[in-house]
Amino acid sequence: MVYCGYGVYDVVGEVVADFEYLSLVFTRLGPDLVRLVARVGNGEVPLGLLNVPAGRFVEVLPHPPVGGGVRVDYLMVRLAEEVSILPGESAVLDQQVPVDLVVRVGGVPLRVVPVKAKYALYGPPDLGILCRYSSTTLIQGLPECLRARVRVRISNSDREVVRMSRVVIPVGSLGLYLPPTKQPVTSSVRVVVHGPTYAEVTTELMPSADVGDGVRPVVEPSTSTFIMRFGL
Amino acid sequence: MDVYEWLAGNVPVLRYVLAVVVFAIFFYLSKVAAKQVSKLKIVAAPEILHNIERVVRVAVVAVGGLTALSVAGVDLGGLLVAAGFAGLVVGLAAQQTLSSLFAGLTLLLEGRVKVGDSVRIGSDWGLVEAIGIMTTQIRLWSGEVVTIPNSAVVSGPIYNYSRSIARRAEIGIGISYSSDIDRAIEIIRAVLWENELVLAEPEPVVIVDSLGESSINLKILFWTPSQEFWTVRRTVIRDIKKALESAGIEIPYPQRVVWLRELR
Numbered sequence: 001m002v003y004c005g006y007g008v009y010d011v012v013g014e015v016v017a018d019f020e021y022l023s024l025v026f027t028r029l030g031p032d033l034v035r036l037v038a039r040v041g042n043g044e045v046p047l048g049l050l051n052v053p054a055g056r057f058v059e060v061l062p063h064p065p066v067g068g069g070v071r072v073d074y075l076m077v078r079l080a081e082e083v084s085i086l087p088g089e090s091a092v093l094d095q096q097v098p099v100d101l102v103v104r105v106g107g108v109p110l111r112v113v114p115v116k117a118k119y120a121l122y123g124p125p126d127l128g129i130l131c132r133y134s135s136t137t138l139i140q141g142l143p144e145c146l147r148a149r150v151r152v153r154i155s156n157s158d159r160e161v162v163r164m165s166r167v168v169i170p171v172g173s174l175g176l177y178l179p180p181t182k183q184p185v186t187s188s189v190r191v192v193v194h195g196p197t198y199a200e201v202t203t204e205l206m207p208s209a210d211v212g213d214g215v216r217p218v219v220e221p222s223t224s225t226f227i228m229r230f231g232l
Numbered sequence: 233m234d235v236y237e238w239l240a241g242n243v244p245v246l247r248y249v250l251a252v253v254v255f256a257i258f259f260y261l262s263k264v265a266a267k268q269v270s271k272l273k274i275v276a277a278p279e280i281l282h283n284i285e286r287v288v289r290v291a292v293v294a295v296g297g298l299t300a301l302s303v304a305g306v307d308l309g310g311l312l313v314a315a316g317f318a319g320l321v322v323g324l325a326a327q328q329t330l331s332s333l334f335a336g337l338t339l340l341l342e343g344r345v346k347v348g349d350s351v352r353i354g355s356d357w358g359l360v361e362a363i364g365i366m367t368t369q370i371r372l373w374s375g376e377v378v379t380i381p382n383s384a385v386v387s388g389p390i391y392n393y394s395r396s397i398a399r400r401a402e403i404g405i406g407i408s409y410s411s412d413i414d415r416a417i418e419i420i421r422a423v424l425w426e427n428e429l430v431l432a433e434p435e436p437v438v439i440v441d442s443l444g445e446s447s448i449n450l451k452i453l454f455w456t457p458s459q460e461f462w463t464v465r466r467t468v469i470r471d472i473k474k475a476l477e478s479a480g481i482e483i484p485y486p487q488r489v490v491w492l493r494e495l496r
Contacts (some may be wrong), residue, residue, distance in 0.1 A: 069428060070457050078432075119428065119429065120432045120433035121397070121398045121434060122433075124397045125399070125455075126397075129397070133431075138426075162360065
């Protein structure tokens with residue numbers, strides 16, 4: 001049986017949002033306070049106290065991967081395989097990235113819980129940026145509801161064939177949808193390659209896949225561009 | 233002959249009063265000028281702006297002083313010649329001070345360090361608290377504040393740990409000759425992968441560095457966010473020790489094999 005704990009909870013006593021890979025355990029301590037603990041395997045990670053007045057509901061939803069030990073604004077997606085693109089042509093790649101979880105009360109995010117965080121450096125240490133990292137190895141073992149689908153359209157505007165093995169996405173602009181299948185879907189990403197080491201990565205407003213009619217985004221998408229200038 | 237010259241000639245005290253007034257005006261102007269500098273929208277570190285303020289203030293006060301002396305009837309030509317000689321003497325006597333002064337200007341203009349940076353200058357390791365024209369103050373990790381002349385700061389290498397968002401850690405570990413090297417490397421790689429703050433890229437490297445007297449020496453190189461460097465490094469060392477131990481891979485003590493030959 002696969003568990004997917006996205007939903008709304010009335011925290012009375014102890015309530016568990018189970019995601020198979022990890023569980024979020026909410027324990028009411030008083031009329032205003034709830035203790036949050038993440039259970040991963042046999043271990044428990046205390047995540048502090050949350051102000052959840054009695055009678056108000058806790059919402060657990062997916063969130064773009066930004067949390068963890070270091071706060072970052074970018075996500076580096078290491079493609080499963082290097083892709084070579086002809087001049088003037090484009091290719092669409094469907095990737096998966098880990099999501100974080102967000103605990104909200106009345107629509108206000110109280111806590112972002114990273115599910116599986118790993119980081120990478122893009123560029124030299126003095127000029128580059130720190131990114132959250134995603135690769136096929138990293139998402140192994142994660143249930144589908146903790147992996148978001150990302151569609152990346154790569155266009156080659158250079159005169160030569162270009163090879164691309166990673167994409168750095170401005171994750172703050174990445175929208176996130178939660179369709180009835182419970183597998184999150186991000187907004188799509190467009191990459192325009194201008195040279196062997198230079199590309200523009202833009203987050204778009206439309207979802208990466210069909211999310212069904214009337215599904216509102218959990219996180220609103222917006223458009224922003226990041227210039228990959230330290231290699232593809 | 234105008235009124236001022238007549239009064240100055242006949243009431244000498246007036247010259248001195250006027251000189252004091254002129255100096256007071258310049259003193260006030262120096263404050264205003266310094267305030268205006270602080271409001272300038274210059275893209276510069278706060279310590280540079282602060283030092284520019286001080287220089288502007290001193291310059292305006294100096295001009296005010298000279299003007300006041302001139303108003304008081306002092307012959308500035310002679311004074312400037314005397315100041316020239318005095319400058320020469322002071323320059324020779326205060327080489328060290330002037331060297332620090334110019335070093336300070338270099339330091340401020342080059343921007344090699346700024347307030348709040350984590351640095352190592354010589355044997356002093358800590359956070360930069362202030363950069364003045366003559367000296368730089370560093371709060372050592374042990375809490376003391378050390379003041380270093382700028383000439384000493386610029387004359388040696390400055391290690392600035394805040395300029396890089398990530399740093400590479402290097403750890404050496406020896407395993408016994410009877411251990412399986414590939415298995416040990418695999419375990420170490422797994423430990424590095426499990427630690428979320430060991431960067432996935434640049435990829436960690438684990439190599440056989442040398443065959444030592446008592447152990448096969450492995451070198452582990454990995455990158456981590458600068459602000460987490462020490463925490464991650466010590467966690468990784470602890471986790472590797474535990475992981476190797478539980479896999480039965482021995483980290484040997486230094487040892488000698490002694491051959492005893494039977495004497496007849």
